């Protein structure tokens with residue numbers, strides 16, 4: 061029998077980078093005279109960089125030319141990377157490392173399935189790259205979540221049937237992507253928001269080893 065494969069989203073599941081995205085998007089919005097709130101930042105979870113900027117411009121009722129659009133995306137990412145640069149293993153969300161260590165100790169197969177183009181840098185900064193046998197990020201997909209491409213690619217790389225994949229996600233789009241891929245979805249966050257998930261935890265910290273064990277073959 062094929063073993064379970066564990067696929068993790070990155071931002072909001074393993075690391076709390078939403079606060080860094082918020083700082084960078086807020087400064088960008090300010091430069092365009094757009095009011096950008098924390099609530100709106102929530103709506104950008106799991107959303108690609110391009111789509112995020114499109115949404116901010118739409119909220120502010122602003123149109124800009126392609127050149128400015130590209131310039132702003134670059135600016136935003138440079139500011140975001142300024143925060144990422146300072147990350148260490150301490151920036152992993154509580155409860156993440158014990159689960160990763162447990163899975164590794166038990167020879168489980170792990171993949172990363174993230175929309176971020178900065179995923180590899182963040183894995184490096186937090187020193188967890190070696191836990192993953194496959195990494196699928198924003199550079200390797202053409203369709204953003206809720207399209208299942210990112211998770212299907214991970215399953216393919218691991219040679220794992222989709223019904224043996226378990227996905228950990230904090231965004232609605234990510235849960236939908238996992239469900240569409242025919243995978244078991246575990247939501248990390250608010251149960252009212254992530255209600256489409258097969259199972260929900262308020263935070264990673266609440267995931268206990270016996271639960272992880274129950275997912276293994």
Ligand code: BG6
Nearest residue numbers: 071105106107109175176177178
């Ligand atoms: C997702 C985040 O994981 O990655 C989004 O939840 C972010 O907020 C997206 O916009 C793209 O990230 P990056 O690092 O490529 O700008």
Ligand code: MG
Nearest residue numbers: 069071072230
């Ligand atoms: Mg996420």
